[in-house]
Amino acid sequence: MERLNYHHLLYFFTVAHEGSVARASVRLGLAQPTVSAQIHALEQKLGRKLLERRGRGLKVTPAGETVMRYADSIFALGGELLTALDVHGLAGNGLAGNASLAPVLAVGISSALPPALAAMLMPALFALQPRPLLTLVEAPPEALAAQLAARSLHFVLTDAPPPTGMGLHSRVLLETPIALFAPPALARKLRKDFPANLASAPVLISPAGPLRREVEHWLAQCKPPVKLLAGAPVRMQAAVLAGVLAEAPHPESLALAAGAAVFAPWLLRDSLKSTHGLLPVAELTGTRWRVFAITAGRGVKHPALDAVVALARSLH
Numbered sequence: 001m002e003r004l005n006y007h008h009l010l011y012f013f014t015v016a017h018e019g020s021v022a023r024a025s026v027r028l029g030l031a032q033p034t035v036s037a038q039i040h041a042l043e044q045k046l047g048r049k050l051l052e053r054r055g056r057g058l059k060v061t062p063a064g065e066t067v068m069r070y071a072d073s074i075f076a077l078g079g080e081l082l083t084a085l086d087v088h089g090l091a092g093n094g095l096a097g098n099a100s101l102a103p104v105l106a107v108g109i110s111s112a113l114p115p116a117l118a119a120m121l122m123p124a125l126f127a128l129q130p131r132p133l134l135t136l137v138e139a140p141p142e143a144l145a146a147q148l149a150a151r152s153l154h155f156v157l158t159d160a161p162p163p164t165g166m167g168l169h170s171r172v173l174l175e176t177p178i179a180l181f182a183p184p185a186l187a188r189k190l191r192k193d194f195p196a197n198l199a200s201a202p203v204l205i206s207p208a209g210p211l212r213r214e215v216e217h218w219l220a221q222c223k224p225p226v227k228l229l230a231g232a233p234v235r236m237q238a239a240v241l242a243g244v245l246a247e248a249p250h251p252e253s254l255a256l257a258a259g260a261a262v263f264a265p266w267l268l269r270d271s272l273k274s275t276h277g278l279l280p281v282a283e284l285t286g287t288r289w290r291v292f293a294i295t296a297g298r299g300v301k302h303p304a305l306d307a308v309v310a311l312a313r314s315l316h
Helices: 006-018 021-028 032-046 062-088 115-121 141-149 184-191 196-200 210-221 266-276 303-314
Strands: 051-054 057-060 104-110 133-139 155-158 169-176 178-182 203-205 245-247 261-265 279-283 289-295
Touching: 006 021, 006 032, 006 051, 006 057, 006 062, 006 141, 021 032, 021 141, 057 062, 104 141, 115 266, 115 303, 133 141, 141 155, 141 289, 155 303, 169 266, 169 303, 178 184, 178 210, 178 266, 184 196, 184 261, 184 279, 210 261, 210 289, 261 266, 266 279, 289 303
Parallel strands: 104 133, 104 155, 203 245, 203 261
Antiparallel strands: 051 057, 155 289, 169 289, 178 261, 178 279
């Protein structure tokens, strides 16, 4: 019997949902030529054209619609298989001592989440019994969403809701204000005339994402509005000059050495002090930053997710 390459099926499934190879490539974390080549290989295998050009996007052909229906069922069955193995854990068969038959758990961690926040949630997974064969996948939220839709992951932890049109479901795990943190000397200075003195202070911030958008909205609402930059943001340099906003993926790890302030979730204040030597300057009143748990559907349940939810509630 001829075999189907399920990676090819996943790439087609993602392109069909996104409507373009470019957007699907971002979600999959692959180069566009690679995705196009794999879809072409699937079309060659099936002897049918699955996608056709329509304006600036792609449209699924009638044959592609048929493949989509089967792909949705295939990926759903894969998710059910993983859930069934996890729920029963094979312990009832006397096989729990065999490490190769331990429950499988694959969790996606958004690369946008602060490492300290992810570390606060991990003990819930490490304490599971029976102990699972745990795989943590760190990637951009878009790539994790595609893997979750393909049932390659059990759930995803991220700071943004999932894209629409993929059948994914989200719940809020944590909600916390945002605050400004800085090395001790700078923190004392900034507290004297906050937030007006931000305009002359070195500040590090994540390049993009919900936290940055929330901070920028708060700055615009200040009376008078506070502007951190006269021009466009610049990438992290060896030295951060006063009045310059520099971008860094996880700025808290660079703040002390750079002598710069950072915006971060208030929930991380103890970790920022003990690990990075940063002290709170002030809470940004009215701001909210959230962490979401994303699953492949509204009715999806998993003991590992339940454990993470319980731990998250205790952190408030």
